[in-house]
Amino acid sequence: MKEALLHMLAENEGEFVSGQQISENLNCSRTAIWKHISELRKSGYSIEAVQKRGYRLLTSPDLVTAEEVSLYTGNGTFGKKVTYKTSVKSTQEIAHSLAREGALEGSIVLADEQTGGRGRLGRAWQSPSGTGIWMSLILRPEIPLQKAPQLTLLIAVAASRAIEKVTGLEAAIKWPNDLLIKGKKVAGILTELQAEADSIHSVIVGIGMNVNQEKKHFTEEISEIATSLAIEGGKTYKRAEIAGAVLQEIENLYRSYLVKGFAVIKLLWEARAYSLGKRITARSVTGSITGYAKGITDEGVLLLEDDNGEIHSIYSADIEFPSH
Amino acid sequence: MKEALLHMLAENEGEFVSGQQISENLNCSRTAIWKHISELRKSGYSIEAVQKRGYRLLTSPDLVTAEEVSLYTGNGTFGKKVTYKTSVKSTQEIAHSLAREGALEGSIVLADEQTGGRGRLGRAWQSPSGTGIWMSLILRPEIPLQKAPQLTLLIAVAASRAIEKVTGLEAAIKWPNDLLIKGKKVAGILTELQAEADSIHSVIVGIGMNVNQEKKHFTEEISEIATSLAIEGGKTYKRAEIAGAVLQEIENLYRSYLVKGFAVIKLLWEARAYSLGKRITARSVTGSITGYAKGITDEGVLLLEDDNGEIHSIYSADIEFPSH
Numbered sequence: 001m002k003e004a005l006l007h008m009l010a011e012n013e014g015e016f017v018s019g020q021q022i023s024e025n026l027n028c029s030r031t032a033i034w035k036h037i038s039e040l041r042k043s044g045y046s047i048e049a050v051q052k053r054g055y056r057l058l059t060s061p062d063l064v065t066a067e068e069v070s071l072y073t074g075n076g077t078f079g080k081k082v083t084y085k086t087s088v089k090s091t092q093e094i095a096h097s098l099a100r101e102g103a104l105e106g107s108i109v110l111a112d113e114q115t116g117g118r119g120r121l122g123r124a125w126q127s128p129s130g131t132g133i134w135m136s137l138i139l140r141p142e143i144p145l146q147k148a149p150q151l152t153l154l155i156a157v158a159a160s161r162a163i164e165k166v167t168g169l170e171a172a173i174k175w176p177n178d179l180l181i182k183g184k185k186v187a188g189i190l191t192e193l194q195a196e197a198d199s200i201h202s203v204i205v206g207i208g209m210n211v212n213q214e215k216k217h218f219t220e221e222i223s224e225i226a227t228s229l230a231i232e233g234g235k236t237y238k239r240a241e242i243a244g245a246v247l248q249e250i251e252n253l254y255r256s257y258l259v260k261g262f263a264v265i266k267l268l269w270e271a272r273a274y275s276l277g278k279r280i281t282a283r284s285v286t287g288s289i290t291g292y293a294k295g296i297t298d299e300g301v302l303l304l305e306d307d308n309g310e311i312h313s314i315y316s317a318d319i320e321f322p323s324h
Numbered sequence: 325m326k327e328a329l330l331h332m333l334a335e336n337e338g339e340f341v342s343g344q345q346i347s348e349n350l351n352c353s354r355t356a357i358w359k360h361i362s363e364l365r366k367s368g369y370s371i372e373a374v375q376k377r378g379y380r381l382l383t384s385p386d387l388v389t390a391e392e393v394s395l396y397t398g399n400g401t402f403g404k405k406v407t408y409k410t411s412v413k414s415t416q417e418i419a420h421s422l423a424r425e426g427a428l429e430g431s432i433v434l435a436d437e438q439t440g441g442r443g444r445l446g447r448a449w450q451s452p453s454g455t456g457i458w459m460s461l462i463l464r465p466e467i468p469l470q471k472a473p474q475l476t477l478l479i480a481v482a483a484s485r486a487i488e489k490v491t492g493l494e495a496a497i498k499w500p501n502d503l504l505i506k507g508k509k510v511a512g513i514l515t516e517l518q519a520e521a522d523s524i525h526s527v528i529v530g531i532g533m534n535v536n537q538e539k540k541h542f543t544e545e546i547s548e549i550a551t552s553l554a555i556e557g558g559k560t561y562k563r564a565e566i567a568g569a570v571l572q573e574i575e576n577l578y579r580s581y582l583v584k585g586f587a588v589i590k591l592l593w594e595a596r597a598y599s600l601g602k603r604i605t606a607r608s609v610t611g612s613i614t615g616y617a618k619g620i621t622d623e624g625v626l627l628l629e630d631d632n633g634e635i636h637s638i639y640s641a642d643i644e645f646p647s648h
Contacts, residue, residue, distance in 0.1 A: 120520060142609070144639035145517075146470045146623055152521045176522060191521035196444060196514065197473045197624075198500060198640035285466070299470055300521075315468035316522035 001026060002036045003067045009047065009057035010071050018054035062212070064110045064133065064239050072244020078106040078137065079247040085109075087129070089116040092192060092206045095136035099194060099202040105140040106251070110243065117208060119188050120177055131213045132228070133243050137250065139203040141258060145195055148203065149300030150262050152177050152191040155205050157268045158249035159187055163209075166245050167233045172274035175293070175302050175319055179209075180274055184227035186210050207246065212236045262298055270295065275319055280304070282317035289314075290322060325350060326360045327391045333371065333381035334395050342378035386536070388434045388457065388563050396568020402430040402461065403571040409433075411453070413440040416516060416530045419460035423518060423526040429464040430575070434567065441532060443512050444501055455537045455552070457567050461574065463527040465582060469519055472527065473624030474586050476501050476515040479529050481592045482573035483511055487533075490569050491557050496598035499617070499626050499643055503533075504598055508551035510534050531570065536560045586622055594619065599643055604628070606641035613638070614646060 004026050008017055022033050037047055037055060044061030060068070066082035073079040081104060088094060091109040098107060114127035114134045127134045139151065153176070160171040160179055163186075171179040171186055179187040190206035210228035218226055230236050257265055270276060273296075281290040282304055291306035302314040328350050332341055346357050361371055361379060368385030384392070390406035397403040405428060412418060415433040422431060438451035438458045451458045463475065477500070484495045484503055487510075495503040495510055503511040514530035534552035542550055554560050581589055594600060597617075605614040606628055615630035626638040 120522070145472060146625075146639070148469060149521045193469075193517060193519045193521070195517045195519065197476045197517070198444070301470075315470070 001028065001032070002039060003070055005033065005036050006040060006045075006067045007071065009055060010060070013057050016050065016053040016056045021054070060238070062130070062236070062239055064112065064135075064243055068240040069108075069110065069243050069247075072241045072248075074244070074248050076106075076248050076251040078251040079108050079244065081107040083107070083109045085111045087111060087113040087115060090114055090118055091134055091136040092118060092190065092204055095138055095204045095206075096192070096194070099138050099204060103138050105138060107138045108247070109136040110134065118190065118206070119208070120190055125188060125190075125208050126222075127208060128213070128217065131217065132211045133207060133209040133239050133246070135207045135243055135246075137205045137207070137247070139205060139254070141200060141203060141254075143200065143258075145193075145197065145200060146299060147262070148191065148193055148195075148200060149176070150257070150265065150298075151203055151205065152189055153269045153296070153300050154253050154257055154265045155189050155191065155207065155250060157265060157272060158253050159189065159207060159209070159246050160272050162242060162245035162249045163187075163229065165249070166242050167229050167237060169229060169232050171272075173269060173272045174274045175296070176300070176316075181227055181229075181232045183274075184225055186227050186229060186232070205250075209242070209246075211239050211242060266296065266298070275321075279322060281320045281322055282312075282314045283320060284314075284317040288317075293319075325352065325356070326363060327394055329357065329360050330364060330369075330391045331395065333379060334384070337381050340374065340377040340380045345378070384562070386454065386560070386563055388436065388459075388567055392564040393432075393434065393567050393571075396565045396572075398568070398572050400430075400572050400575040402575040403432050403568065405431040407431070407433045409435045411435060411437040411439060414438055414442055415458055415460040416442060416514065416528055419462055419528045419530075420516070420518070423462050423528060427462050429462060431462045432571070433460040434458065442514065442530070443532070444514055449512065449532050450546075451532060452537070452541065455541065456535045457531060457533040457563050457570070459531045459567060459570075461529045461531070461571070463529060463578070465524060465527060465578075467524065467582075469517075469521065469524060470623060471586070472515065472517055472519075472524060473500070474581070474589065474622075475527055475529065476513055477593045477620070477624050478577050478581055478589050479513050479515065479531065479574060481589060481596060482577050483513065483531060483533070483570050484596050486566060486569035486573045487511075487553065489573070490566050491553050491561060493553060493556050495596075497593060497596045498598045499620070500624070500640075505551055505553075505556045507598075508549055510551050510553060510556070529574075533566070533570075535563050535566060590620065590622070599645075603646060605644045605646055606636075606638045607644060608638075608641040612641075617643075 019030055046058040048056040065084045088111040091111050095109045111134050113129035117125035117127035119125040156173045163171045171181050174180050177189040178185050187209040192204045194201040212230045213228035275293045280293050281288050289312050291304045294303040294305050304312045304314050370382040372380040389408045412435045415435050419433045435458050437453035441449035441451035443449040480497045487495045495505050498504050501513040502509050511533040516528045518525040536554045537552035599617045604617050605612050613636050615628045618627040618629050620626055628636045628638050
């Protein structure tokens with residue numbers, strides 16, 4: 001009801017919507033409307049109320065609540081079921097436990113702040129309050145386990161497209177899971193699984209994206225390697241709008257992927273890849289290999305040609321760009 | 325302490341061990357020994373106590389407790405940390421949550437009875453009290469996700485070898501995860517994962533094995549397709565001995581696999597495979613294919629040649645043997 005009311009006001013942003021119109025559309029009393037208007041105001045929405053004219057939405061706060069995100073998810077089903085928290089340890093943890101309890105595909109968990117956000121391989125991910133998108137999405141693809149890494153690449157393409165759509169900024173993909181703007185990390189993707197050896201129960205996709213951090217939010221050391229959409233775009237963005245665009249792009253690519261397979265995703269990925277054709281070093285627990293990034297396989301494996309012309313299959317590694 | 329006492333008695337089964345010897349070896353008082361002897365008797369161990377001669381273990385109950393299993397795990401580390409319960413919903417559930425809390429590789433969960441035992445693809449698995457081995461094992465292999473299905477095959481080989489070692493019975497492997505004696509199912513393996521797209525956090529291996537069920541325990545319908553070691557061997561077995569042998573075989577193959585890869589396991593698997601070279605039907609949600617089982621790939625994928633000579637890669641399916 002509060003969500004539907006917000007939709008009516010947002011669709012007519014800057015214009016008055018009469019109490020009677022709302023009452024008829026949403027089939028509720030004037031008193032109920034007033035109660036929800038008060039709640040929205042408390043959440044930070046600035047809503048003008050003028051007798052005989054009705055209500056007018058003047059400005060919206062930068063929130064990632066269910067109501068706010070639902071304004072931007074279009075006709076998709078991803079993001080229709082939102083678990084929103086102001087502060088959590090990790091949205092991944094919550095999503096894992098929702099998935100175990102049977103949460104439907106497309107359910108998401110969003111938080112304003114993560115106190116123990118995780119990146120790939122258990123690394124910490126800084127998720128300060130109100131500055132970025134800290135989101136986990138539950139998928140239930142009927143694909144073999146061997147193909148699960150393809151989803152990381154799919155999500156990276158979708159997130160990069162969403163950024164471009166909303167901000168005009170170009171975000172390149174660094175294998176396997178980082179988005180870079182001008183060489184600096186703006187987003188990371190964490191793909192986790194609950195699976196049997198031959199059947200995936202659920203994929204929990206974590207997306208961390210720096211949106212409205214200013215340069216002063218980063219230490220000097222961090223600002224050498226990380227950035228935000230606001231720093232690169234020179235303005236702030238509505239996080240809900242970007243989150244909604246990310247969900248729409250993911251859903252579109254995902255539906256196509258389930259029907260047509262990885263070929264299209266692979267082309268899109270390669271077009272946005274940062275490291276392809278470049279000289280890179282792949283560093284892992286077992287050692288490091290330097291060579292030219294030749295491409296990715298259908299399993300999402302990175303192919304690296306060393307100086308002896310030998311091709312290495314890289315399943316998991318950190319990519320570095322030798323400075324020479 | 326109780327475990328060490330049982331070890332001393334079991335190593336000298338049928339012979340007396342003096343109170344003084346026990347007291348010195350285990351560095352404990354005569355009163356403490358007596359307390360533990362009483363507890364063991366309560367658990368079903370028949371222990372004779374004769375003044376001036378000491379204690380003598382006459383018979384042991386068929387238990388799968390930590391103490392009992394530890395008698396049969398040899399020098400291995402698998403099965404050294406045992407969580408034993410008389411009755412649980414599912415040992416897999418407990419093992420999953422232990423794994424999330426950081427349980428070490430080789431930790432196991434054993435139960436006398438499962439009230440909600442699960443097989444592959446969420447199917448029910450009958451686990452009546454005191455008749456079989458209902459066990460979950462936590463592994464933490466540093467292998468790519470794509471190779472995880474190999475572990476199901478490794479476990480099947482290990483379980484088949486353990487059965488042969490203890491009972492002399494030959495158990496064939498039906499791809500991907502069943503053990504058959506004379507065409508009837510005697511054990512099933514469930515391999516579940518907690519993983520990232522490029523890194524496995526833990527593998528939870530569930531093993532369900534029918535040990536001491538008699539024919540009358542099965543309905544007529546079930547006894548057409550299922551059997552137990554006791555039915556096939558014509559005698560009952562100590563479940564702990566078989567569980568210990570399974571753990572030892574798994575650990576040996578697993579250590580070799582991590583160093584040398586899948587090639588050896590593949591040969592062992594093929595030698596014990598039930599369906600290779602046979603005409604089979606692979607039935608899955610997307611349809612069914614009939615043809616000749618040609619072999620498995622290094623990713624544990626089953627290769628099936630249909631009547632047009634086309635080779636199909638089977639990632640997940642139920643295998644049936646057409647009756648003609």
